[in-house]
Amino acid sequence: MPKPRLNWAAEPWSDDEPLECVMVIPETRDTCSFIFRAPSGAWFDYQPGQFVTLDLPVDPSKGPAGNVQRTYTISSSPSRPLSISVTVKAQSTSIGTRWMLDHLRPGMRIKAFGPSGIFSFHRHPASKYLFISAGSGITPMMSMTTWAWDRAQDTDIVFVHAARSPSDIIFREQLEHYAARVPGLQLRLTVEEPEPFQIWHGYQGRLSQIMLGLMAPDYLDREVFCCGPEPFMQAVREMLTSLGYDMGRYHQESFGAPARTEAEVPVIDDVAPDEEARAQVVFASSGVTASCAETDTVLAVAKRSGLNIPSGCTFGLCGTCKIRKTAGEVHMVHNGGISDDDIAEGWILACCSHPMGRIEVEV
Incomplete structure (x- = not known):
């Protein structure tokens, strides 16, 4: 069988x-990478982090009418131009x-x-860059890291x-291989829960302000480049905003509708x-009512009003200052000191909750 020859005279691929x-290539239990080549031998020219739209014949019996178009971030790097992959x-x-x-197939x-x-x-x-991703949001970060x-x-x-x-960490072995050989790549992984009967040396729990400060003190x-489910990206934005980060240097990619141009970038209205x-x-x-600024915490307002709310860490970690909110809305960025179930039932952490308008609490 003759060996395939590289077509060095080929043109860049066009659609x-x-x-x-x-x-x-299976990556995790529910994730695969699909590697493509151009039949003509054309090579691929793109920027790391970009996406490609695939026309998929989900119902071949209906011809083109049975096709759907889906966008996928390219997980390979243009530094390896003879193929292209999506994960x-x-x-x-x-x-x-x-x-x-x-x-x-x-x-x-x-x-x-x-x-x-x-x-x-x-x-x-x-x-300096900070890549933050969750789930399959790792794909554009992998492309950019491979390029580097x-x-x-x-x-x-x-x-x-x-x-x-x-x-569930996609590309874990490849990233660890990179990080073990170059000082400029620092890999920081966190999981919701480790595997039974296996040692996990990384971080555990939801990404928080404290964790982010430990992972990247500078x-x-x-x-910052961020990609993942919208609730995850919103939590990252809230973390960075509350920490005083310049959000003009924050960039994100959406799972649902990646932007082709600057005009298509959705306005973030957090x-x-x-x-x-x-x-x-x-x-x-x-029986006390106090006026304040939205940037004041409920705990600070209580202290100014002569009221005592037991507190400990004062940055949303220990949960000591948990109180029930009965009306209104707060902006709360915590560090794991309260559960989603508690929040759904109206509980807040006074130390990191900011009143948005008028609120009532059981204090």
Whole structure:
């Protein structure tokens, strides 16, 4: 059988040509990487962090009418231009991804469009980077990290990734290989829970302000790139905002609709305390009402009003200052001192809760 020859005279790939699947690599229990080549031997030109749109024949019996188009971040790096890969994770509502995992095999060809997108550290040169990802949001970070590795430059990257368990960390072995050989890549992993009967040396628990400070003490000096589920990215934004980070240096990529141009970037309209806005805290059990700024914490307002709320750490970790809120809304960025169930039932941590308008608490 003749060996395939590299076509050094080939042109860059264009989406007039289909992609041919050449490998399917299992990554975790519900995640696979699909590697594609251009049948003509064309090479791939893109920026690390960009995405490609795949035209998937989820119902071949209906012809083109049965196709769906799905965008996937490219997990490979343009420093390795002879192939391109996407890494997909099955979700309960997946259609296109489910079809890929169940049916896409080497030798099959599919139509693709792109690459596209503006989520790339090529567009934001910096001396230091902080990559923050969760789940399959790791894919653009992997592309950018591989580029930095292949370029053999002295890039300073702190790579923070959150997963359910150690076995759910996509690209773990490859990232550990990189981090073990270059001083400029610091790998910081956190999981919700470790595997039974296995030792876990990384962080455990939801990513928090305290954890972020330990992982990257100089986070204020770093350009931040974030990708993951929207609730995760919102929590990261709230953490950084409350820590005084310059959000003009924050960049994120959405799972749902990656932006092709700056005009398509959605406006982030997070609720945040405003030092000019006035608020009011009604301490119902004590019969005290106090005016304050939205940037004041409920604990600080209580102390100024001569009321005692037991407290400990004062940064949302110990849970000592947990009280029940009976009306109104607060902005709370905690460090694990309260559960989601408690929050759903109306409990807050007074030390890190800021009243947004008028609130009532049982104090």
